[in-house]
Amino acid sequence: MKLGILFSGQGAQKAGMGSDLYQSLPAYKETVDKASEIVGYNIQEVASDETKISQTAYAQPAILTMSHAIISALGDALPVPVAGLGLSLGEYSALTASGALTFDQAVAIIKDRGAYMQTVGDANPGKMVAVMGDDQKLVENVLATLQSEGKKVYPANYNTFAQLVIGGVAADVDLAVEKLTEAGIQRMVELPVSGAFHTPLLKDAATQLATRLTGEKFNSFKYPVYSNTTGDIFTQDTLYDTLTQQIISPTYFAQAVQNMLDLGVDTFLEVGPSETLVKFVKKIAPKSVKRYAITDLESFNTVRDMLIAEGEETK
CATH class of the missing domain: 3.40.366.10 (Malonyl-Coenzyme A Acyl Carrier Protein, domain 2)
Incomplete structure (x- = not known):
């Protein structure tokens, strides 16, 4: 073993x-x-x-x-x-x-x-959402675009090669979920956490x-x-x-x-x-x-x- x-x-x-x-x-x-x-x-x-x-x-x-x-x-x-x-x-x-x-x-x-x-x-409440799918580059690109527009949403946890947790300001995470849905991501799950850890x-x-x-x-x-x-x-x-x-x-x-x-x-x-x-x-x-x-x-x-x-x- x-x-x-x-x-x-x-x-x-x-x-x-x-x-x-x-x-x-x-x-x-x-x-x-x-x-x-x-x-x-x-x-x-x-x-x-x-x-x-x-x-x-x-x-x-x-x-x-x-x-x-x-x-x-x-x-x-x-x-x-x-x-x-x-x-x-x-x-x-x-x-x-x-x-x-x-x-x-x-x-x-x-x-x-x-x-x-x-x-x-x-003091800085946030939100985290698990994004399911093996195209994690797509997720990163969507977040990078939002960040360039001043939004505070980031990759947080690469848990598996098909699960990437994102986190940030709640409204910005919600916007990211909307954009990711438009980009073809079909499954996302909000996590029961009190802050946007690892951001x-x-x-x-x-x-x-x-x-x-x-x-x-x-x-x-x-x-x-x-x-x-x-x-x-x-x-x-x-x-x-x-x-x-x-x-x-x-x-x-x-x-x-x-x-x-x-x-x-x-x-x-x-x-x-x-x-x-x-x-x-x-x-x-x-x-x-x-x-x-x-x-x-x-x-x-x-x-x-x-x-x-x-x-x-x-x-």
Whole structure:
């Protein structure tokens, strides 16, 4: 098995996430309790509060904590991955699992990052729409034309090679949807988000994060982690610049997955509240590539047993 590990991003959260894991797995509970001490509130209680968990400021620390708690609970059952990848916020989970960030450090950073994005997003409300279709150049051209007319609408997430999320000022996104419909795009879906993430509308949050990350120490990697922003592997030297640009730059998840496949990954495992990323992988990778997700106690037990069996076979 050549494992690629994926870490859920914001939007994956849901009320009650991780509750059965918290009640059943001591290592999971220990990780969540440690994060709760750092942020100053009970993360598991927040994860069960439908109103709070929908807010950026609370969702980001909760998702990062859940993802890392799953890794901690898997322990030695988890083989060293060939590479890691997280979607947006999930990059911090990936960097933590790889050793580039300590868990305490990541939780503290994400608490502040989530607060910056919440405040700036509230002050600069936006909208995001997923555009389905494999002619992403057409979408880019329509947006470029609108931008030349002063409209604030941008490519935000290249999730698969047939799904590109656009974002910006709500009225401008609505105009883009109209223009894309005229250009022949048949399917578009508005996303339930509070802001236009990964667009210039979040520039003030990026500025605040740049200041916040100044002086942070980054460690060496136990295994490679791919960046959504560049599509390439993070290095200690590029971490600061890449993470500060990430908030306002498009994510290239599809391209990063393809790079992992080119590296030889034949099995993907997503950890976090949802199976969104392995569903994206299904649209990118060959059918022979295996896909798993750990989102609750049942899936944890199933995947852990599979990993242990695989490990025994390779001894």
